[in-house]
Amino acid sequence: xxxxxxxxxxxxxxxxxxxxxxxxxxxxxxxxxxxxxxxxxxxxxxxxxxxxxxxxxxxxxxxxxxxxxxxxxxxxxxxxxxxxxxxxxxxxxxxxxxxxxxxxxxxxxxxxxxxxxxxxxxxxxxxxxxxxxxxxxxxxxxxxxxxxxxxxxxxxxxxxxxxxxxxxxxxxxxxxxxxxxxxxxxxxxxxxxxxxxxxxxxxxxxxxxxxxxxxxxxxxxxxxxxxxxxxxxxxxxxxxxxxxxxxxxxxxxxxxxxxxxxxxxxxxxxxxxxxxxxxxxxxxxxxxxxxxxxxxxxxxxxxxxxxxxxxxxxxxxxxxxxxxxxxxxxxxxxxxxxxxxxxxxxxxxxxxxxxxxxxxxxxxxxxxxxxxxxxxxxxxxxxxxxxxxxxxxxxxxxxxxxxxxxxxxxxxxxxxxxxxxx
Amino acid sequence: xxxxxxxxxxxxxxxxxxxxxxxxxxxxxxxxxxxxxxxxxxxxxxxxxxxxxxxxxxxxxxxxxxxxxxxxxxxxxxxxxxxxxxxxxxxxxxxxxxxxxxxxxxxxxxxxxxxxxxxxxxxxxxxxxxxxxxxxxxxxxxxxxxxxxxxxxxxxxxxxxxxxxxxxxxxxxxx
Amino acid sequence: xxxxxxxxxxxxxxxxxxxxxxxxxxxxxxxxxxxxxxxxxxxxxxxxxxxxxxxxxxxxxxxxxxxxxxxxxxxxxxxxxxxxxxxxxxxxxxxxxxxxxxxxxxxxxxxxxxxxxxxxxxxxxxxxxxxxxxxxxxxxxxxxxxxxxxxxxxxxxxxxxxxxxxxxxxxxxxxxxxxxxxxxxxxxxxxxxxxxxxxxxxxxxxxxxxxxxxxxxxxxxxxxxxxxxxxxxxxxxxxxxxxxxxxxxxxxxxxxxxxxxxxxxxxxxxxxxxxxxxxxx
Numbered sequence: 034x035x036x037x038x039x040x041x042x043x044x045x046x047x048x049x050x051x052x053x054x055x056x057x058x059x060x061x062x063x064x065x066x067x068x069x070x071x072x073x074x075x076x077x078x079x080x081x082x083x084x085x086x087x088x089x090x091x092x093x094x095x096x097x098x099x100x101x102x103x104x105x106x107x108x109x110x111x112x113x114x115x116x117x118x119x120x121x122x123x124x125x126x127x128x129x130x131x132x133x134x135x136x137x138x139x140x141x142x143x144x145x146x147x148x149x150x151x152x153x154x155x156x157x158x159x160x161x162x163x164x165x166x167x168x169x170x171x172x173x174x175x176x177x178x179x180x181x182x183x184x185x186x187x188x189x190x191x192x193x194x195x196x197x198x199x200x201x202x203x204x205x206x207x208x209x210x211x212x213x214x215x216x217x218x219x220x221x222x223x224x225x226x227x228x229x230x231x232x233x234x235x236x237x238x239x240x241x242x243x244x245x246x247x248x249x250x251x252x253x254x255x256x257x258x259x260x261x262x263x264x265x266x267x268x269x270x271x272x273x274x275x276x277x278x279x280x281x282x283x284x285x286x287x288x289x290x291x292x293x294x295x296x297x298x299x300x301x302x303x304x305x306x307x308x309x310x311x312x313x314x315x316x317x318x319x320x321x322x323x324x325x326x327x328x329x330x331x332x333x334x335x336x337x338x339x340x341x342x343x344x345x346x347x348x349x350x351x352x353x354x355x356x357x358x359x360x361x362x363x364x365x366x367x368x369x370x371x372x373x374x375x376x377x378x379x380x381x382x383x384x385x386x387x388x389x390x391x392x393x394x395x396x397x398x399x400x401x402x403x404x405x406x407x408x409x410x411x412x413x414x415x416x417x418x419x420x421x422x423x424x425x426x427x428x429x430x431x432x433x434x435x436x437x438x439x440x441x442x443x444x445x446x447x448x449x450x451x452x453x454x455x
Numbered sequence: 456x457x458x459x460x461x462x463x464x465x466x467x468x469x470x471x472x473x474x475x476x477x478x479x480x481x482x483x484x485x486x487x488x489x490x491x492x493x494x495x496x497x498x499x500x501x502x503x504x505x506x507x508x509x510x511x512x513x514x515x516x517x518x519x520x521x522x523x524x525x526x527x528x529x530x531x532x533x534x535x536x537x538x539x540x541x542x543x544x545x546x547x548x549x550x551x552x553x554x555x556x557x558x559x560x561x562x563x564x565x566x567x568x569x570x571x572x573x574x575x576x577x578x579x580x581x582x583x584x585x586x587x588x589x590x591x592x593x594x595x596x597x598x599x600x601x602x603x604x605x606x607x608x609x610x611x612x613x614x615x616x617x618x619x620x621x622x623x624x625x626x627x628x629x630x
Numbered sequence: 631x632x633x634x635x636x637x638x639x640x641x642x643x644x645x646x647x648x649x650x651x652x653x654x655x656x657x658x659x660x661x662x663x664x665x666x667x668x669x670x671x672x673x674x675x676x677x678x679x680x681x682x683x684x685x686x687x688x689x690x691x692x693x694x695x696x697x698x699x700x701x702x703x704x705x706x707x708x709x710x711x712x713x714x715x716x717x718x719x720x721x722x723x724x725x726x727x728x729x730x731x732x733x734x735x736x737x738x739x740x741x742x743x744x745x746x747x748x749x750x751x752x753x754x755x756x757x758x759x760x761x762x763x764x765x766x767x768x769x770x771x772x773x774x775x776x777x778x779x780x781x782x783x784x785x786x787x788x789x790x791x792x793x794x795x796x797x798x799x800x801x802x803x804x805x806x807x808x809x810x811x812x813x814x815x816x817x818x819x820x821x822x823x824x825x826x827x828x829x830x831x832x833x834x835x836x837x838x839x840x841x842x843x844x845x846x847x848x849x850x851x852x853x854x855x856x857x858x859x860x861x862x863x864x865x866x867x868x869x870x871x872x873x874x875x876x877x878x879x880x881x882x883x884x885x886x887x888x889x890x891x892x893x894x895x896x897x898x899x900x901x902x903x904x905x906x907x908x909x910x911x
Contacts, residue, residue, distance in 0.1 A: 071907055096492050113701050113774065116874070118496040121488035123874045124881070268907055276903050279478075280896040287889045294882025295673055295795045298777055303800065306778035306871075307770070316831065467902055474895040481888055501705050501747035 039066055063249055068267035069274045070255035072432050076150075077253065079143040081278035082285045086136040087241065091234050093129040094178075101181065103227035105220045108183035109308045127297040128289075133175050134300045135289045137323035140168060148354070149375055151363030152254040158355040160247040163240055165352045170237045172324065172348070177230040179321060183223060184305030189318045191226070192218045197331075200341040217311065257435045258363025259428060266432040317392060325389030326382050330408065332393045333401040343405065350412050357412050359420025367426040371419050374411065381407045505630030507622065510566065518582040520571060523629050527571035527579055528617055529590075530627075533601060538564055540588070541602035551613045555602040558613070563621055568629070569603045570617050575610035590614065662781055663806030663829055668798050668865065673883060676876055677869050680850055682713035685866025686723075688859050691846045693772060696764065696837075698752035701773035702870050705746040711876035712869060721746050765823040767836045776800040776864070776871040800871075801864045803829065808860035811839040 040061035042048045051058060100119050102111040115122035144164065147153055153161035180191045195212045199205040214221030252260070261267050268274070292299060300322060304315045320328050330347050334340040350357075365372040381404050388401040429435035495503075503524040510530065513519055518531040533541075541555040559567055571579050571590075578594035585591025586607060587600035597608030604613040619629040669678040686707070689699065704724035707715045715723070724744035729751055732739035744751075752771070754760040760768045770778075780799040783791060791797070806829040814826035814833075824834040841856045848854050852862070869875070 092489065096489055099493070100496075110701070114496070114498065117701065117703075117706070118498040120491040120494055120496060122492060122496070123878060124488055125492060127878075272903050273907065276896065276900045280893065280900045283889055283893040283896055287886065287893065290882065290885050290889060291792075294878055294885060296792065296797055297878070299792065299797060303778050303780035306774040470895070470899055470902060474892075474899045477888075477892050477895055481892055484888075497705070497709075498703065498747070501703065504745065504747055 063245075063270075064275075065269065065271040067249060067270040068261070068264070069253055069270055070261050070432060071266060071268045071273075072255050072257065072436055073253065073274070073277075074256055075277075075281055076142070076146040077255075078278045078281035079139050079146065080248075081274075082139045082282050083136070083143060084241065085282050085285075086132060086139055087234070087237060089132050090129065090136060091238070093125050093132065094231070094234065096125055097129055098231060101227075103181065103224050105183060105223055105309070108181060108223060112182045124293070127293045129178075131289060131292040131297060131300060133178065134292070134321070134323065135285070137171065137175065139285065140171060141323070144168070144351075145379060147254075148378075149365045149372075150254055150256060151258055151358070151360075151365070153355045154358065154361075154363050155355070156251045157247075157254065160244065160251060161355055162352050163244040163247055165348070167237060167240050167244060168351070169348060170233055170240065172327075174230060174233040174237065175321065175323070177226040177233070180223065180226045181230060182305060183309045185307040185309055185313075185315050186302045186305040186318070188218060188309035188311065189314055190320060191222060193318060195222070197341045197344070200338040202338070254363060255432060256364060256366060257429055257432055258367070259430075259432055259435070262431045262433075319390055322386065322390070325387070326385035327389075329385040329389035329401045330405045332389075333398065333405040343409075347408060350409070354412065354416075358416045359418075360416075360423060360425070361420070362425040362428065367428055368419075368423060369426065370423045371416075374415055374419065378408075378411050381411070503630070505628050507626060507628045510625040510627060515565070521629070523617065528629060529567075529569045529571040529582060529603075529614075531567040531569070531582070531601075533565050533567055537588070537601040541600060541604075544600070544604075550605050551611070553602075553604060553613055558602050558604070558616060560621060566627070567601075567603060568617060568619050568627065569614040571614070573597055573610055574605065574612040574614065575608070580614070661828060662783075663799075663802045665796070665798070665802055666805060666861070668801060668868070670865075670868065670875060671798055672795060673879055675879065677711070677713075678865065679714035680852075681862050681865045682869050683715070684848055684850070684852055684858075685862040685864070685869075686713055687848070688841075688846050688863040689772070689866055692840050692859075693863065694750075694753060696753060696760075696769040698754075698769075698771040699750040699773050699870060700752050700771055701749065702873075703747065703749045704744060706870075706873055708746075709873065712873060713866070717746070724748060727751055765836060769837070772867055772870065774871045776804060776868040778871075779803045798868070801868045804864040804867060805860045807835075808841055808864070809856060 040058040042051045042057070047057065097115065100111065100115045100122065102108060112126065115126050117123075119125075147161065147164070176190065176194060180187045195209055195218065198212060199209045201208060210216065212222070213219065214225060255261070302319065307315075319325075327344055327347055331340045331344040334343045360368060360371065362368055365375055385401065385404050385408065388397055388404065391397045393401075506521070506523055508521055508530060510532070513530060513532045515532050516534050516537075518529055520527045520529055522528070538555070544555075546552050546554050556564075569590075573580050573592040573594065575592065575595055575597050578592050580590035580592040580597070580599060582590055585598040587598050589601040589606075590599035590603060591597070592599075592608070592610065595609050597610035598606050599610075599614055600606050602613075605611070617629050619627050622628050668675070669681070670676055704720050704727075705717075707713055707723060708717045708720035724746055727744035727748070727750070728741045729744045729748050730739055731742050734740050753769075754763060757768050777800055781803055783799065807827060810828040810830065811825055812828055814820055818826065818833070820826055820834050824836055825838055826833055827835040841859045843856055844854050846854065846859060848858075852858055872878075
């Protein structure tokens with residue numbers, strides 16, 4: 034990446050500094066001179082949006098931690114103290130809670146974009162796998178954060194999710210006891226979840242650095258899936274990508290603000306405003322919306338161990354995507370069949386999410402089983418076979434050719450989503 | 456340069472500057488709640504509301520401590536001798552010149568009410584000790600007299616007076 | 631491309647129709663409370679001060695015999711965006727309560743008059759005492775009850791709510807519950823000590839009908855009916871659950887305006903920056 038830098042220190046001090054710590058030229062190479070394909074569309078801005086959301090979550094989280102008390106007797110009241118007494122406490126907490134939702138929304142869009150345009154394919158496999166690791170860390174962090182307010186949903190989420198580990202043969206029960214730090218979910222559990230919830234975001238930030246490093250090593254994919262062939266097909270990251278990312282970041286913040294200020298509890302659960310009660314389980318235990326597809330997969334399997342395995346496999350399988358997809362063409366723009374199956378897969382995920390919120394009974398279970406089967410078939414059967422039988426459309430020789438031919442396929446920089454909900 | 460090409464950069468510059476300024480204003484506004492949240496919250500402020508102290512049980516020569524806003528408040532029922540000592544001093548010679556009359560409420564000369572925090576580095580002084588038989592800070596050796604004025608040692612100022620008033624002859628409200 | 635189009639169409643059809651059957655059956659069980667119109671709904675909504683004051687009166691004369699409000703402080707009653715009492719009025723209300731304090735110099739707990747900084751005291755010393763008094767149930771604390779109760783909105787309402795900003799399910803449920811006492815339908819056997827309520831999940835509620843007409847005297851001429859009492863106390867509890875709601879919506883509007891202006895400026899900046907890239911491909 035340093036190869037792209039045109040940075041020349043001007044002042045004597047900067048020259049002196051550069052010889053000792055070349056961080057300025059490093060930043061310049063990574064975030065100013067770094068060449069990005071000129072035909073990226075707005076779906077490519079979600080990496081930047083995710084960085085912003087991570088920053089918002091860490092900053093609001095650090096200040097919330099100044100007021101929160103991780104103790105079963107005080108956690109619920111300390112959260113309410115934040116809401117009622119701390120200056121702007123309600124704003125910080127609602128930002129953090131809804132920020133988590135928007136973080137996942139952006140992550141899912143980012144992933145689907147990668148799937149649509151084949152961004153996981155050679156040479157970007159490690160980049161993609163780091164992304165799967167980030168998703169896993171986000172899931173763990175979000176779950177532990179949800180436990181902290183110590184409402185009914187917090188408590189029962191902690192109980193149900195930790196009990197998953199009880200499915201492990203032989204040592205399962207010992208592991209669950211170890212996770213709890215007791216014979217039930219209690220104060221030791223809350224306290225360690227708080228500690229880990231504070232730690233993991235910094236681990237995420239570390240993996241994000243690796244993710245960006247890997248990205249800058251191999252360069253960005255683009256809507257054609259054809260690698261840039263000359264400098265004419267790229268533009269420097271700054272100002273082109275920075276201003277474009279900034280625009281979409283602010284548009285995304287409008288969405289976040291809509292929920293924070295006008296619907297702050299829409300994405301949460303009423304039951305979590307009831308203090309945790311270890312003796313009474315709420316009628317419907319439902320995770321946050323962003324876990325619902327995985328939750329539906331868990332419940333679709335009529336065996337404890339099987340459900341847990343399916344749940345884990347549904348995430349782990351993503352890491353094998355670069356090898357399960359046998360097609361040598363990256364972008365769905367040139368893969369007519371894959372494009373259909375991609376959208377079916379999106380619908381399957383949304384369908385699983387919807388079913389995850391429904392009680393596990395009757396037709397819902399049958400539908401969840403069908404969609405769970407499809408979810409795995411998509412990766413294990415459809416993708417390997419599609420690559421072999423599909424006749425891709427002719428690829429352009431270069432990005433420039435694609436741009437000249439019909440504007441950019443699919444990914445033409447769409448007109449800005451102006452005039453939002455106001 | 457033609458007029459057109461010189462007008463173009465100006466309009467462009469204006470757009471860039473306007474965007475930058477609005478962004479900076481937004482960033483500053485976003486930082487404010489992060490700063491404000493560290494100020495005392497509403498319950499802390501409310502808990503710091505005035506408190507009332509009944510002076511009747513305090514015997515002459517006794518010093519009691521009450522807590523207001525988390526800080527010790529000394530209430531000293533001074534003897535006649537202590538008052539006279541405090542008033543015999545040449546005010547001009549003190550490090551922090553203040554007469555004893557300025558440090559008590561008129562007509563209640565026997566009652567000395569102080570924030571019991573050494574003005575040096577915040578330790579709590581011992582009562583009725585030190586070279587002047589007033590207050591003595593053991594941390595770094597500051598001596599205060601029977602009016603709570605600094606006489607010797609590193610402390611720069613007299614023991615501060617909390618806001619208070621007499622609501623009855625033997626009752627004060629601090630705060 | 632027609633075979634692949636068919637695949638997509640078929641998948642859509644399956645996704646949309648298959649799961650709809652059972653949802654209708656489940657929706658029939660629960661009865662949705664009527665959606666009422668509230669002064670504070672929508673992006674510019676504000677609480678009705680007189681209504682909150684009446685609601686506090688209902689809470690104090692009826693609810694507080696069994697239900698706590700332990701997260702609300704007396705000072706909150708005089709804070710902006712609330713019932714609009716003066717500090718003196720709030721202090722006078724506080725003074726009518728006895729607060730357990732101590733230990734004193736003799737090491738004993740004692741009772742004193744309430745102050746602005748105090749929170750509403752719970753009506754019972756601990757949960758076991760509440761259970762013993764109330765037939766084995768603990769009357770829930772009402773501080774956040776308006777956010778802790780809801781009902782299933784169902785499709786498509788849960789999507790429409792995002793745009794209409796409807797978030798008063800909890801309050802609507804509270805009103806419906808307070809007015810929802812009826813005689814049990816034929817053949818329904820209630821457990822002892824419970825009443826039949828149309829809107830309570832399971833219908834058998836431990837709380838006896840709390841309200842009746844003319845129960846609480848109003849001084850501002852508002853009707854002294856169950857309907858009015860229920861609405862007033864629900865409104866009061868909505869404020870108690872979200873005391874900064876007015877500030878939230880006010881700041882929210884400012885933030886929205888800012889973000890839209892900023893997004894617009896960035897859009898034009900982006901267009902300018904990219905002007906020399908497009909078209910010269």
